[in-house]
Amino acid sequence: xxxxxxxxxxxxxxxxxxxxxxxxxxxxxxxxxxxxxxxxxxxxxxxxxxxxxxxxxxxxxxxxxxxxxxxxxxxxxxxxxxxxxxxxxxxxxxxxxxxxxxxxxxxxxxxxxxxxxxxxxxxxxxxxxxxxxxxxxxxxxxxxxxxxxxxxxxxxxxxxxxxxxxxxxxxxxxxxxxxxxxxxxxxxxxxxxxxxxxxxxxxxxxxxxxxxxxxxxxxxxxxxxxxxxxxxxxxxxxxxxxxxxxxxxxxxxxxxxxxxxxxxxxxxxxxxxxxxxxxxxxxxxxxxxxxxxxxxxxxxxxxxxxxxxxxxxxxxxxxxxxxxxxxxxxxxxxxxxxxxxxxxxxxxxxxxxxxxxxxxxxxxxxxxxxxxxxxxxxxxxxxxxxxxxxxxxxxxxx
Amino acid sequence: xxxxxxxxxxxxxxxxxxxxxxxxxxxxxxxxxxxxxxxxxxxxxxxxxxxxxxxxxxxxxxxxxxxxxxxxxxxxxxxxxxxxxxxxxxxxxxxxxxxxxxxxxxxxxxxxxxxxxxxxxxxxxxxxxxxxxxxxxxxxxxxxxxxxxxxxxxxxxxxxxxxxxxxxxxxxxxxxxxxxxxxxxxxxxxxxxxxxxxxxxxxxxxxxxxxxxxxxxxxxxxxxxxxxxxxxxxxxxxxxxxxxxxxxxxxxxxxxxxxxxxxxxxxxxxxxxxxxxxxxxxxxxxxxxxxxxxxxxxxxxxxxxxxxxxxxxxxxxxxxxxxxxxxxxxxxxxxxxxxxxxxxxxxxxxxxxxxxxxxxxxxxxxxxxxxxxxxxxxxxxxxxxxxxxxxxxxxxxx
Numbered sequence: 001x002x003x004x005x006x007x008x009x010x011x012x013x014x015x016x017x018x019x020x021x022x023x024x025x026x027x028x029x030x031x032x033x034x035x036x037x038x039x040x041x042x043x044x045x046x047x048x049x050x051x052x053x054x055x056x057x058x059x060x061x062x063x064x065x066x067x068x069x070x071x072x073x074x075x076x077x078x079x080x081x082x083x084x085x086x087x088x089x090x091x092x093x094x095x096x097x098x099x100x101x102x103x104x105x106x107x108x109x110x111x112x113x114x115x116x117x118x119x120x121x122x123x124x125x126x127x128x129x130x131x132x133x134x135x136x137x138x139x140x141x142x143x144x145x146x147x148x149x150x151x152x153x154x155x156x157x158x159x160x161x162x163x164x165x166x167x168x169x170x171x172x173x174x175x176x177x178x179x180x181x182x183x184x185x186x187x188x189x190x191x192x193x194x195x196x197x198x199x200x201x202x203x204x205x206x207x208x209x210x211x212x213x214x215x216x217x218x219x220x221x222x223x224x225x226x227x228x229x230x231x232x233x234x235x236x237x238x239x240x241x242x243x244x245x246x247x248x249x250x251x252x253x254x255x256x257x258x259x260x261x262x263x264x265x266x267x268x269x270x271x272x273x274x275x276x277x278x279x280x281x282x283x284x285x286x287x288x289x290x291x292x293x294x295x296x297x298x299x300x301x302x303x304x305x306x307x308x309x310x311x312x313x314x315x316x317x318x319x320x321x322x323x324x325x326x327x328x329x330x331x332x333x334x335x336x337x338x339x340x341x342x343x344x345x346x347x348x349x350x351x352x353x354x355x356x357x358x359x360x361x362x363x364x365x366x367x368x369x370x371x372x373x374x375x376x377x378x379x380x381x382x383x384x385x386x387x388x389x390x391x392x393x394x395x396x397x398x
Numbered sequence: 399x400x401x402x403x404x405x406x407x408x409x410x411x412x413x414x415x416x417x418x419x420x421x422x423x424x425x426x427x428x429x430x431x432x433x434x435x436x437x438x439x440x441x442x443x444x445x446x447x448x449x450x451x452x453x454x455x456x457x458x459x460x461x462x463x464x465x466x467x468x469x470x471x472x473x474x475x476x477x478x479x480x481x482x483x484x485x486x487x488x489x490x491x492x493x494x495x496x497x498x499x500x501x502x503x504x505x506x507x508x509x510x511x512x513x514x515x516x517x518x519x520x521x522x523x524x525x526x527x528x529x530x531x532x533x534x535x536x537x538x539x540x541x542x543x544x545x546x547x548x549x550x551x552x553x554x555x556x557x558x559x560x561x562x563x564x565x566x567x568x569x570x571x572x573x574x575x576x577x578x579x580x581x582x583x584x585x586x587x588x589x590x591x592x593x594x595x596x597x598x599x600x601x602x603x604x605x606x607x608x609x610x611x612x613x614x615x616x617x618x619x620x621x622x623x624x625x626x627x628x629x630x631x632x633x634x635x636x637x638x639x640x641x642x643x644x645x646x647x648x649x650x651x652x653x654x655x656x657x658x659x660x661x662x663x664x665x666x667x668x669x670x671x672x673x674x675x676x677x678x679x680x681x682x683x684x685x686x687x688x689x690x691x692x693x694x695x696x697x698x699x700x701x702x703x704x705x706x707x708x709x710x711x712x713x714x715x716x717x718x719x720x721x722x723x724x725x726x727x728x729x730x731x732x733x734x735x736x737x738x739x740x741x742x743x744x745x746x747x748x749x750x751x752x753x754x755x756x757x758x759x760x761x762x763x764x765x766x767x768x769x770x771x772x773x774x775x776x777x778x779x780x781x782x783x784x785x786x787x788x789x790x791x792x793x794x795x796x
């Protein structure tokens with residue numbers, strides 16, 4: 001299968017590109033390297049020493065004999081080049097990771113809010129418009145987020161995979177309707193993924209595009225079998241207050257002797273998935289596309305659910321780290337329950353990786369190996385959801 | 399009240415600006431003149447001889463002594479200038495018409511689709527981000543569309559004003575939830591208004607902005623008491639296949655001896671409102687803003703409902719025009735019923751103008767007066783919803 005991986009230089013995109021190449025697919029990465037540019041802006045770097053995309057590709061080819069293409073291209077602003085690329089390469093499928101993906105970054109400043117909306121909406125819409133314009137029958141797999149649903153909305157019912165059946169009262173009695181699950185985004189970043197959903201629904205209805213939307217939980221882990229082949233293939237590891245996600249952040253904090261930073265009570269319950277399952281889910285989605293005329297196919301890309309406080313306690317017990325309860329810079333429920341349907345990937349053969357000491361240990365080892373690269377002044381989350389919200393001072397000096 | 403009218407040079411914006419100025423409000427128009435530029439692109443002109451914005455403002459001041467400000471500014475691309483303007487003028491309210499508003503134009507080409515999404519989403523999001531950044535407590539009134547709801551979705555129940563109460567099945571029995579009415583947009587243009595709704599919901603929840611969204615039906619009529627004061631204040635009259643809307647289009651076609659162009663069977667049922675009611679609805683919305691912390695306040699800005707075929711028959715009977723049934727360039731239901739809640743504006747004092755011979759005659763007189771300005775090769779709708787859809791040849795030679 002010929003696949004373009006949009007955003008293929010990022011945290012999910014790079015291991016997905018390697019996984020698909022490893023399976024024998026013909027992979028081309030399309031990326032504007034914006035994630036590396038944001039590192040420059042935030043004056044922070046991946047804890048792991050990621051290599052330039054050219055070196056990554058050369059090493060992969062040397063080790064495996066497989067070639068991964070690369071096109072440096074901005075989807076939001078270079079529509080004509082992207083469409084020409086589609087017509088030239090005629091891919092069977094696109095995997096679309098090419099969006100600004102951090103909730104805290106999206107709330108960091110007015111400029112970051114605007115960048116997140118402008119970049120994400122335009123990139124997604126340009127991809128859709130280019131597919132229609134090209135006339136190609138290309139399947140699109142998009143990385144969405146569990147955050148489109150919000151938390152705790154549907155009572156004791158599990159969050160369904162994309163669509164909710166409701167009863168609408170009418171003068172002739174209730175009628176049943178299947179609707180896209182109502183959107184309850186918690187940040188400008190999550191908001192953009194709810195906008196994407198409406199774009200997808202329209203382009204499926206009007207142009208019969210074939211689209212799969214993956215509502216992913218919080219990813220943990222760093223390495224996949226492919227990224228672990230050689231240090232020069234290593235995946236990103238974000239630990240800073242904007243891009244670091246909760247479980248990896250705790251493991252890194254434990255590794256450098258920093259308290260585990262819990263926001264608020266830690267009562268937030270969230271869905272998780274290991275990066276090795278991310279790449280397999282994308283593979284399964286590519287192998288099981290919808291047919292023309294279908295509405296967008298939605299998978300919940302999550303394997304387990306945990307409360308943040310309990311994760312902190314687990315890591316503290318494992319490592320001896322302290323837990324610090326900090327002011328929450330986000331506008332979110334203090335505590336929530338979470339019950340998520342996740343049948344579809346299981347039915348298609350996903351054999352999930354659950355949180356286990358072994359895999360936690362792997363992440364911790366990565367963090368320990370590179371701990372001298374960490375800047376402790378970048379750890380505390382400082383992007384607030386509303387002006388005037390309190391944040392913690394640094395807990396560790398550099 | 400100090401009001402900025404964003405898009406105040408357009409078909410709804412101009413008469414609204416005059417109406418608000420007439421009421422004694424301090425009005426400043428913010429417009430990039432894009433609607434006039436699209437006329438140049440489409441090689442068509444308003445049937446009525448609209449004057450440059452400077453002349454419009456000078457005439458208004460001469461006649462009434464009231465000054466209307468004007469800032470030539472692109473909301474989608476000139477964020478910093480807009481924010482500086484907000485901080486300088488410190489308005490009490492913004493009325494936001496500044497979006498590409500024609501469904502056929504939005505489907506005309508890939509470039510037009512992209513322009514509509516990029517312009518509308520960025521303009522709306524920039525307005526929201528600028529309000530937050532400025533720290534001003536400014537009420538926002540936005541022109542939405544009935545098209546966000548789609549047609550015929552909710553059975554015999556009337557389309558509610560924005561929010562729908564549904565029952566969600568759970569293991570513990572049904573729970574009631576009030577949700578934003580599910581989005582069923584029929585074009586890229588309508589799609590952008592569904593994206594706006596999600597932007598509004600988020601900024602109300604996160605930043606407690608005060609936002610009113612007006613889901614307007616198809617506007618008919620041209621003149622308001624203010625635009626009729628002097629020919630140099632006359633409002634736009636669009637008759638072309640992209641921007642001409644159905645009732646005005648029929649009246650103009652009758653005036654020049656062109657058959658009335660019905661798409662498909664004419665079984666489409668749509669909601670209508672006269673331009674004189676549009677400006678009064680905006681006034682009522684400005685006088686009744688939501689309070690901080692409320693979700694977006696939604697009004698259905700419609701006064702009556704008609705089937706397109708029946709409107710054509712009515713105009714044919716009144717004028718002796720023929721009716722031509724043409725291929726439908728849109729993807730839409732052949733026939734639909736429509737039942738729309740419209741209690742809120744009535745409760746706040748709107749005394750609606752219904753279709754009557756007198757007002758139809760007024761539009762016909764405007765069309766007759768300027769019929770020599772019409773280009774009959776621009777009348778047939780040629781923007782198709784999917785490549786390969788059939789359209790009619792011209793029915794009249796120039």
